[in-house]
Amino acid sequence: RARCSLLKLNSELYSVDESTMPRIELPLWARSYETKRLIVWVAFATCIVLLRSLYAVAVGTFVLTFLGNRAVDAAQLGHDRLHKFLNLPEKLKLPRKVIAFLYMVALITGIATVTVVVVPGVIQQGQYLVKVIESDDPYLLVSRTLTHSFGSDVTNKLVPFLKSVSSFDTPSENGLNVLKSGRSWASSAGEVELAAALQKILKENAMSLVKFCSKLYQLSTSFLYKFFVSLLFSFFLILDLPNIKKSVRSLRNSKLAFPYSVLAPDVSGFAEVVGDATVIQIQIAAVNTVLTMLGLIFLKIPAVGVLSLIVFICSFIPAIGILLSTLPMLVIALNEYGMQKLISVFFMIFWVHAVEAYLLYPRLYASSFKIPTLLVITVLYMTEHLVGLQGLFLALPVTAYAM
Numbered sequence: 562r563a564r565c566s567l568l569k570l571n572s573e574l575y576s577v578d579e580s581t582m583p584r585i586e587l588p589l590w591a592r593s594y595e596t597k598r599l600i601v602w603v604a605f606a607t608c609i610v611l612l613r614s615l616y617a618v619a620v621g622t623f624v625l626t627f628l629g630n631r632a633v634d635a636a637q638l639g640h641d642r643l644h645k646f647l648n649l650p651e652k653l654k655l656p657r658k659v660i661a662f663l664y665m666v667a668l669i670t671g672i673a674t675v676t677v678v679v680v681p682g683v684i685q686q687g688q689y690l691v692k693v694i695e696s697d698d699p700y701l702l703v704s705r706t707l708t709h710s711f712g713s714d715v716t717n718k719l720v721p722f723l724k725s726v727s728s729f730d731t732p733s734e735n736g737l738n739v740l741k742s743g744r745s746w747a748s749s750a751g752e753v754e755l756a757a758a759l760q761k762i763l764k765e766n767a768m769s770l771v772k773f774c775s776k777l778y779q780l781s782t783s784f785l786y787k788f789f790v791s792l793l794f795s796f797f798l799i800l801d802l803p804n805i806k807k808s809v810r811s812l813r814n815s816k817l818a819f820p821y822s823v824l825a826p827d828v829s830g831f832a833e834v835v836g837d838a839t840v841i842q843i844q845i846a847a848v849n850t851v852l853t854m855l856g857l858i859f860l861k862i863p864a865v866g867v868l869s870l871i872v873f874i875c876s877f878i879p880a881i882g883i884l885l886s887t888l889p890m891l892v893i894a895l896n897e898y899g900m901q902k903l904i905s906v907f908f909m910i911f912w913v914h915a916v917e918a919y920l921l922y923p924r925l926y927a928s929s930f931k932i933p934t935l936l937v938i939t940v941l942y943m944t945e946h947l948v949g950l951q952g953l954f955l956a957l958p959v960t961a962y963a964m
Contacts, residue, residue: 601823621791622798627836628843629668629799633661661800668792831962838958841925846876849917853886856909860902862894883914936960 612619637660644654798805812821850873857865868890875886887910894906922941944956 597819598823601820604820605824617787618791618794621787622794623832623836624839625791625795626798626802627832628840629661629664629795630802631840633657633664633799636660636664657803658800664799665796831958834958834962838961842877844925845917845921846873848921849873849876849913852913852916853910856906856913857890860894860905860909862890862902862906863897864893868893 637657640655640660809825812818813825815821850869853872854865854869857868862868868886871889872886875883887907890906890910891903894902919938922938940956940960
């Protein structure tokens with residue numbers, strides 16, 4: 562009784578009458594639902610800007626997790642169907658974590674195999690490609706072919722135009738050296754002058770790709786570090802993804818319920834659309850690379866490995882990637898076999914990209930995002946015209962999400 566009396570006395574002494582306290586009321590505009598939504602989105606955008614230094618790892622983790630989760634889900638579905646078809650005991654059924662672990666082992670094994678077996682050959686072929694681009698032979702061959710086909714009068718008029726475009730007045734030293742060396746098929750100064758002009762224009766564009774690859778090679782340490790960090794994060798996320806999803810969904814019953822209700826539907830929906838678009842782009846790049854590789858093998862073009870790698874990387878660069886991946890093939894074909902082989906390679910590339918642009922893009926995007934084929938082509942054209950090349954990557958995902 563004494564203890565109860567003491568507690569009652571303390572409660573009376575320290576109790577506060579809420580009716581006598583002044584109430585702090587927010588303005589009407591701050592209490593509206595739309596204003597609260599706006600505040601949440603502004604805070605979310607601010608966090609994204611503040612964490613921009615982590616973009617590379619965040620995007621890499623998202624892509625690797627999305628692709629890995631798709632692969633694990635597909636493997637688990639196939640395993641469950643096989644288990645049911647063979648009527649095996651339930652204890653022999655592999656849990657999801659085991660399948661995810663096997664996926665990790667397979668991925669690491671594949672990366673190690675490619676590094677040991679493929680990379681040395683690609684580096685050697687890349688050195689050959691740089692040597693061919695810096696060589697004089699292809700440009701002199703084009704110069705001779707143009708002179709014999711259209712006459713010296715036409716080519717003599719072409720040289721001043723090329724000089725004005727490339728901003729130089731005299732042939733390059735390489736061209737002059739070739740003239741002095743007495744090549745049998747470069748018999749006139751006009752041919753060498755035209756070859757020098759062509760070399761300056763084409764070499765600058767071709768070497769821009771080589772410089773880009775060299776810059777990537779110089780940044781390879783940072784890239785590999787971020788790649789493996791993203792890979793490590795994606796492994797942990799894939800391994801425990803069901804529990805992570807459950808923990809995130811529990812926020813709807815916490816103090817963050819309102820921000821969760823505002824952000825979760827839009828962020829998850831847009832992430833799903835971008836992930837699907839990434840999968841489709843990888844499929845298109847893979848098909849494009851395989852078709853190009855088969856065409857190069859059929860035409861007996863050397864350096865197939867490095868050219869195929871360039872095609873795969875450039876497939877993720879909208880529009881201009883076609884030019885960057887095509888130019889090295891044309892230079893090698895011209896250097897090794899001449900104009901006829903160059904024309905053959907050009908038509909091969911034309912048909913491959915026609916299949917990509919008018920068959921793969923519309924069909925895959927239309928089937929995955931339920932977008933009509935005509936709308937896919939229209940959106941790509943209008944986005945490139947209004948926004949530019951940089952808007953092409955997100956054009957279809959944004960359209961699909963808006964629909």
